[in-house]
Amino acid sequence: MSNIVKAKIIEKIQGFYEAVDDNNNKFTVKLRGTLKKTNDKLNCVIGDIVQIDVEDNVIIGIEKRNNLLLRPLISNVDYVAFVCSIKDPDFDIINLYKNLLWVDRENINTILILNKIDLVDDKELEDILKLLSQKLKHIKVIAISIKKNIGIDKLKEYIENKNIVLSGVSGVGKSILVNKLLDIEELEVGEISKKTKKGKNTTINTRYLEKNKIKIYDTPGYSAVAIPDYTDKKEIMTWFPEFKNYLSLCKFRDCLHIKEPSCIIKFKVSEGEIDKDRYEFYKTLVENKGI
Ligand SMILES: Nc1nc2c(ncn2[C@@H]2O[C@H](COP(=O)(O)OP(=O)(O)OP(=O)(O)O)[C@@H](O)[C@H]2O)c(=O)[nH]1
Ligand SMILES: [Zn+2]
Structure with missing residues (x-):
């Protein structure tokens, strides 16, 4: 019998991970040293599919994530x-x-x-x-x-x-x-x-x-929700799926869709194809007015 099982991480408790396999077997395991990057809480997270060496109770591999x-x-x-x-x-x-x-x-x-x-x-x-x-x-x-x-x-x-x-x-x-x-x-x-x-x-x-x-x-519910961090304001527009098809069509490549002329996003808003309130919400984020 193989010593390696595939399981899903379902909980993280002070350096230990709880994992469950397809047959509902539970494992309490640690992460192998070589998989650790210093101080990185993203090393291994809830939802990860991992390979566990069940003899040593260590995670020896993490499968590529579909998303995070x-x-x-x-x-x-x-x-x-x-x-x-x-x-x-x-x-x-x-x-x-x-x-x-x-x-x-x-x-x-x-x-x-x-x-x-x-x-x-x-x-x-x-x-x-x-x-x-x-x-x-x-x-x-x-x-x-x-x-x-x-x-x-x-x-x-x-x-x-x-x-x-x-x-x-x-x-x-x-x-x-x-x-x-x-x-x-x-x-x-x-x-x-x-x-x-x-x-x-x-x-x-x-x-x-x-x-x-x-x-x-x-998951715990948040009543006050934070806005994701960004390094450049240009990232914000990518959080709006309804903008995606149009982002490359504005006249200016660095268009923020606020005051620029020949802006296709603003045009789509005026046509009603992009919702006005959603656009206003986008604008508040870009102008950093606080919500
Ligand atoms: N009228 C109505 N009331 C509901 C319905 N579902 C839940 N409630 C009521 O909503 C209230 C809150 O339900 P909970 O399940 O405790 O709500 P919760 O979101 O888990 O809230 P926390 O436990 O505080 O996190 C209870 O008084 C329920 O009876 C529904 O379909 N109709
Ligand atoms: Zn634009």
């Missing part, structure tokens, strides 16, 4: 799924835009899980879905109600066998959704809020959960 999400730090992501609620708390599109910057700069696909649709009427739901399809053509929206059991099967089907990074701010229903997706016995809602108040039920670190073809990295 920096916030939260997870590799080989198929979808980032943002859980939002349509109401209670209200849907916050700017918060979503900020979160998307981290995902779109890595060209990772996004699912927006819009929960609590039982709290609005059909017209209100229709309006918000229309708004989202205008402003964010590149993301997949799945409307659900955990309470009324609407859309859950569709969501399950969509994410089956994919590596999903799940995030969402407090109160949108993420904990209950995780239980539902993984068929975990639900806690009484009252119990959840009690626990949440004590801070016990809130995810602090990323945890990996897998059951019945559902694979989730459950």
Whole structure:
């Protein structure tokens, strides 16, 4: 029997890594010295597919990553799924835009899980879905109600066998959704809020959960989202997928699409092909006005 197994990193605890293989065997391992670069937290991250020497419990190789999400730090992501609620708390599109910057700069696909649709009427739901399809053509929206059991099967089907990074701010229903997706016995809602108040039920670190073809990295939600760092303002435009096809078409090669003449991005905005609010959001980032 071979001493080498292939496994996925699911947790990092003070120099040790937890890994799981396809047969659900778990390993606690260290990283071989030669794979370490000084002080580099990117050496080996959650989501990495690694080769483990099970005799010595060391990681001897890391497979090339398909992608790397920096916030939260997870590799080989198929979808980032943002859980939002349509109401209670209200849907916050700017918060979503900020979160998307981290995902779109890595060209990772996004699912927006819009929960609590039982709290609005059909017209209100229709309006918000229309708004989202205008402003964010590149993301997949799945409307659900955990309470009324609407859309859950569709969501399950969509994410089956994919590596999903799940995030969402407090109160949108993420904990209950995780239980539902993984068929975990639900806690009484009252119990959840009690626990949440004590801070016990809130995810602090990323945890990996897998059951019945559902694979989730459950991550802590951020209410205040930072903007990714950049060394040159020109990087910002590449975080907007709707700009991508046009970036080489402006008159000036170093066009920032703000004040320059013959700017194709501004033209597409005036034509309505690029959403005005998304462009304004881009402008605030470039002009560094703070959001
Ligand atoms: N009306 C309605 N309420 C829901 C639905 N899903 C969840 N809720 C309620 O939303 C509240 C928050 O749910 P949680 O699962 O605790 O939310 P969370 O996002 O995990 O929040 P934290 O635990 O604080 O991180 C609870 O009172 C749920 O009963 C839904 O589909 N419809
Ligand atoms: Zn331009």
